[in-house]
């Protein structure tokens with residue numbers, strides 16, 4: 373009898389719609405605070421970043437949007453953000469999956485460089501091309517550079533095939549298989565899914581969900597630490613284009629600040 377009831381509830385729940393996907397960019401990192409290109413460098417959260425992550429968790433709790441499973445990159449700023457937010461929302465016990473495919477865009481030879489200085493040295497046009505164009509990657513990082521991840525054990529799964537630079541198009545290509553293979557099955561199982569990741573890996577995901585053109589995606593910036601909630605239909609299409617930020621005013625301010633990085 374118990375078993376039958378269980379089966380019924382699973383069958384019913386598998387038809388539940390819409391699916392809930394929560395995107396959370398990590399809080400401010402120490403390198404964001406210093407206006408440095410970060411990419412795959414493992415910068416920790418700043419004090420402000422930890423406070424943003426806490427607020428993110430509070431917003432989830434206030435709105436009763438409680439993740440059943442979390443997917444993060446393998447970078448500590450996303451991991452810490454997920455831990456802090458989920459702890460605040462009393463969901464620190466949920467299953468966790470991590471993948472390099474959710475990592476920030478690899479910033480090539482720009483990793484470690486100051487954004488304002490780079491803009492001064494190369495001019496506004498080149499700076500924005502590297503930062504926001506869809507298919508122009510920055511110059512590649514040198515092997516064994518101080519800011520490369522060649523010896524980092526978390527990338528042994530890549531068997532030496534670590535990116536040396538990436539444009540947003542590259543991020544879309546390496547992130548989407550993870551979305552389809554790991555995230556979509558969780559959504560289809562009616563789990564509220566939290567993805568804790570990065571400015572550019574989340575831009576790649578939002579581009580896919582909202583079907584934003586290669587040109588228009590340049591103007592989209594993701595704020596730090598504010599949950600962005602998408603309700604998705606059975607084809608994984610958003611019911612509302614752009615989803616919903618749980619603190620829209622703060623999200624607009626913070627996204628504008630991201631857009632202006634590198635300007636004095």
Ligand SMILES: O=C(O)[C@@H](CO)OP(=O)(O)O
Pocket residue numbers: 404408409410411412476477479503571572630633
């Ligand atoms: O430095 C980076 O890795 C990213 C995110 O912080 O920067 P940008 O917003 O300039 O792409």
